[in-house]
Amino acid sequence: MYFGDAAKLEGPNVQQIPMNSKDKYHIYFTGISVNGNRLSFDASICALTDGDPSKGTGFFVDSGAPPTILPTTVYQPLRAAMVDYFAQYGWQTIGEQAFDLCYTSTPKEGQSYPSVVFHFSKGDQGGEVDWTMDKDNMFVKLDAIDGFCMVVGQVPDPGPCLLGAYQLANFKLSFDVKNEILSFAPQRCQENL
Incomplete structure (x- = not known):
């Protein structure tokens, strides 16, 4: 955790996402891509809505929750894309583990994990911000x-x-919080003493 000048995030790798800081640091989710392919689902399930519990509940940054949590509408296409990707290696999923989607193999030479990008709206600026995850994030x-x-x-x-x-x-x-902007940039945290 940084305060004062050390908390400033600047540089060419910094990206910014508009947020609604009045509602638990809500950010405006627009989709997910796996290996460059945009997944098909209605991202409005993660939209911030007022009062109607049958509609979206918002997309929040929550460092207290170990994994990302997604509703079925979003999770199932992501899971299916992962299953399709790892099927090229002949791998089968296993059940009854700490998480829903697990394999008893790991990529060997010539094999890899898929790329995953979470997309968020830039708000009034138009377009999207792409938050690229590496294998250790997923x-x-x-x-x-x-x-x-x-x-x-x-x-x-x-x-x-x-x-x-x-x-x-x-x-x-x-x-x-004052300007309602979430900024982020890659950083090798274990090297930041």
Whole structure:
């Protein structure tokens, strides 16, 4: 955690997302891409709405939640894209683990994890901000199964939609509550003593 001048986030790798700081640091989610392919789902399930519990509940940054949590409408297309991706290696999912999507293999030479990008609205500026996750943001190695799991949880629609601590790892974040801007940039946190 940084305060004062050390909290300023500047430089060419810094991206900014408008946020609604009055509602738990809500950011405006627009979609997810896996290996450059935009997933098909209605992102409005994660929109911030007033009072109607059957509609979206918002998309929040929550460093207290270990994994990202997504409603079924968003989670299932993400899960399906992962299953399709790893099927090229002949891998089958296993059940009854800490997370829903797990494998007893890990990528070997010539194999890789898929790229994952969360997309957020730039608000009045138009366009999107792409928050690119690396494999350590999306997958965790589990020695108990000699494999790995995707660290994203699922909840029934309509939500909540939370960007959790695994996905925030190795990013420096700045919450400018006054100007309602979330800034972020990649950072090797373990090297930042």
